Amino acid sequence: MTAAKPILLAEDNPRDAELALAAMEEQHISDKVVLCHDGAEALDYLYCRGQFKSRLKGNPAVVFLDLKMPKVNGLEVLRIIKADTNLRTIPVVMLTSSREERDLAESYALGANAYVVKPVEFHQFLSAVKELSTFWGVINEPPPEGSCSSN
């Protein structure tokens, strides 16, 4: 296991995605970011199917899920991840543009590891993501499970 694990970012808003990628670029981790544009695509990635059929096996280091996405929304993706024994150990950070008490409660109830209101200001978002990236190096030791879960 030489390559660091990728980061999965599921975000349908191109502007928010761009901001996040720029922040990650600053941290020299943007090459490891896999960007999905909706929940279905994110699930395809996690389960190595569809366009990700032949990707390198292994779980991402962390999953950033936009709460409201087309096709399959963030909460649904979260539910599926936390219900799957092979996926549930992946830290999941919910990204949202609104501070909805109900969304927050539901996210944590479903097992989210953090609920982040996408800060309006770019530098705040950047520092938040930046701090997270230092965290990945610490907590994500090479995974014991060597393969992608089959559907």
Added chain:
Amino acid sequence: MTTPLRLLQLEDNPIDADLILATLTEGGISCAPRRVESRDAFVAALKEGRIDMILADYSLPGFDGIRALELARKLCPDVPFIFVSATLGEELAIDTMHRGATDYILKQRLGRLVPSVQRTLRELHNRAERKRAEEALRQSEKQLRQAQKMEAVGRLAGGLAHDFNNLLTVIMGHSQVLLNDMGPGHPLRSKIEEMQKAGDRAAALIRQLLTFSRKQPSDPKVLSLNPVITNVETMLRRLIGEDIELALRVSQENLRVKADPAQLEQIVMNLVVNARDAMPKGGKLIIETASANLGRTPVYHLSPLPPGAYVRLSVSDTGGGMPPEVQAHIFEPFFTTKEEGKGTGLGLSTVFGIVTQSGGGLDVTSTIGQGTRFDVYLPSVTAEFEKAAGQDSTQQSMRGHETILLVEDDSAVRELVRDELRKLGYRVFEAKNGLEACLVGTQHLGGLQLLLTDVVMPGMSGTELAQHLRVIKPDLKLLFISGYTDDVGIGAGDPSSAYLQKPFTPEALAKTIRDLLDLTPANTTRANRQPETIQQPSQDNRS
């Protein structure tokens, strides 16, 4: 806030004006309003002054908001100006802000009024506070320069003193050997005794130098002042000779201070020797102790003394006094009016150093031909504190085994706190910021009992983090730590949360954590405490 807000209302519609006032009153802001409608009345009110805040309508018959704003800026530039108006375009609103308006509130959205006024008042208060602080800073800068000078000189003196001490040890040691060998009747004996006395004086001088350079380890403890004085009485009598009458007037009360006894003796000795030198033809020397309630800071101080209970030690003489030019310099190191070899000019600067180090200050009154009086004020310590200081044996009950999530972005603070907690037996997870803590916390939430978190952090604040983790674990205990005094009050009203102001002592931390963790739902005593009461106990008894 008890004094009502002096409000100038520029508003032509009385119904609106009343509604605005009602909104403010309901929001807990008591107002002393004055309403004007016309330009002339507005200008008259501005000229009259005594206004805390201006609330103005934007559109008025025959007079517009921008003109009103300009007038207010010119006549009362420091008074906040808030527009409360019907529809005001965004551009116009921004324009008013550029021109110096503090805020603009739409009449349709009066809900913003109270928060806006409160924020403005806060800013006003902060500005006044800042101004006061700057003034105090200027005041103390002069004193600081003096202190720095003393410190530089002191460092130099301190270095020398150590070497002299070693040399003196040899001189004194060998003269003692000689005296022992000589036997009582030896003709040279008195000469060696003179040598020894000179050596004693030199040793005393070195001690002075060391105190002065703060190298003499000071060992402050809570002690009674009177015995310290009466203990040195015989020595003082010998020191001042027969021509001077010494009167000791010690207070009947048990005056307690926190100080190093050797340093207290030094204060008395220096003041007494100076008084003696001021009365070469004899006179009266009075040493007095008393309790004193200070509502002001004595003239000679390093930082302002909080008002409260102090102990006063006064030494007065009936000597020659000193002119103001001399008095202006007496606390400067090496300032002396005594002839070569008689004075080093270190006496009073040493006294100043000790007194200010102990949180005290001095007053000096001197009249030419009549005498001089030195008043030393030291913070009084009441008996309660001594008890508190002796309660260290409770250490055992401060221990714990619970799991704590520690969140702090300053790694030095985090490591310190972590090590303290582990020493006490706790299990500690640590995180550098709120987001990381959230990730760690959600994974270990089951066993987690306490969240110990900084308040201000990038990304996710401590309060946000607490709110998030409580969603999944409602009974999680919270302890907020912050270096910002603004954060005081966070968690107030929630019995299972507490707040600790930085800097705090390990004991305060341990105690607060224990109190929080020992709290059962039935026992809803608030576990919030101010660490200062433990850190600076001498200030505990004031007010």
